[in-house]
Amino acid sequence: MTPAPVARDPGTRPGALAWLLLAPLLAWLALFVVAPALLLLGCSLGERDEFGQVLWGFSLENYARVLDPIYLRIFLRSLGFAALTTGLCLLIGYPVAYQIARAAPRVRELLLLLVMVPFWTSFLVRTYAWMAILREEGLLNALVTWLQPAWAPLGLLYTPAAVVTGLVYSYLPFLILPVYASVEKLDGALIEAAHDLGAGPWRVFPAVILPLTLPGIAAGVTLVFVPAVAMFAVTDLLGGARVPLIGNVIQNQFLQARDWPFGAALGVALLGLFLVSQLVLRALRPRGALRG
């Protein structure tokens, strides 16, 4: 966070009343963010008894199980799916964000609104729409039957491709919007300057535009990658639990298998991955970038 560039810093030390007003916020964060995280960590060190109750203790057994090749493979597959989703969103979304930012103000407002609507539409509705299209008696197979009857029916639903399609479809607006925001802030004069100094378009794009829109790319990548790694609803609906990802396994440990300590250990591993990725992104973020 950058401090507000105000000459007279309005910040003062809080008095008794301010502390009193601050108390609900502090209590909420302590009770519902910090305490649950610590309890999850504690739970992951425990064991379960034969009735599925948590026996608190201190053992690293659950973490040893996390490192089992079966679960490592699921972790890697989740990261792979999320990376593929993020990459596709970036390839598909960057040109769109760029085009929106360059459009005339009127067109820009309209295009932005057109991206906002899917952004706010329930992802369940959007996933469900793909179920209707991809299923055996769905629209796509009807089209295939009509064009090339010999191929029909294609088994499209409940495949990894269906999962990735659903994830890209769900998260694409999350990438377009932040990238748009940073292209929009880009000062065209810098590009003019680069051209005047003799750089051609193939040089200006990677040397000027890409680095200056990196903050938007970083924000968009985070907004797509992080939820995509742990998503279980889209994968359940479009993958039919045939391609279990880490979110499905955690969900299963908590609600069906009732092995909370193991589920918690998987959760803590996921949290660790998340925190590391945040630190890496923060380190990559350019500091004191060019200003127009």
Next chain:
Amino acid sequence: MAALPPTLRFPAAGARLLQAGLRGWTGLVLLFLYVPVLVLVVYSFNSARLGVVWEGFSGRWYAELLLQAPLQRSAFNSLVVAIATTIISVVLGTLGAWLLHRYRFPGRDLIESLVNLPMVMPEILLGISLLVLFALAGVGLGFTTVIIGHVTFSFPFVLVAVRARLQGLDPALEEAARDLGATPWGAFRRVILPALRPAIFAGGLMAFLLSWDELIVTYFTASAASATLPLKVFGMAKVGLNPVLNALSALFLLVTLVGVAFSAYLRCGARRPPPTFPR
């Protein structure tokens, strides 16, 4: 700010090609975003149960929606949860934003990081960690637990929206109010709060929509009696396609369109610069 649009200089033919390419691509991507949901809306009016073949226009699936008591019950639950979440998030977020903006105290940075965490953390982690907390504290799952979960990831969005508005606010406004004899609370209520109204509305709308649409955290914190609409829809969709769901999805889309139009209208209001103190 950006006086010139970012335009790459290509030789004339190349520039035209790039322009056409970008336009065409944007159009294709918008088609990709809209065609699947539009297909869903069109088929929600098909009188056939699930076939691809169009068998005539009919509103029977919408009529059937009116007969589904469990769905209506869950829609009511969703509404209760979303309204409660919005109210608590707005109070918590607005007060928090002002206090974090106004005061400096040890641990302030830590609090800001903690506020940001639920916004960016995978939702499943919030869900399972709250589930462990509620189980250990002996709190039965119900409306309270769902609302707690929803507020935890919603209020930071209100806080961030209000904070952004506060940073654009002239500190002289509050000083002037104080010089004229207002108490700190009076200055907040009569001067700051009115200037924050667009941000509070926008943040509140966001909290409402986030809560209305939430599935993952709810999945771990709801009981059968407090199941929300997304939870119910997820359960139904897992079993397979259902023409009543097509109709419901179309209604969802309508609600979203209204919400987006409303927030676009609000954004026009928010773009009005906050009042400044004439010097």
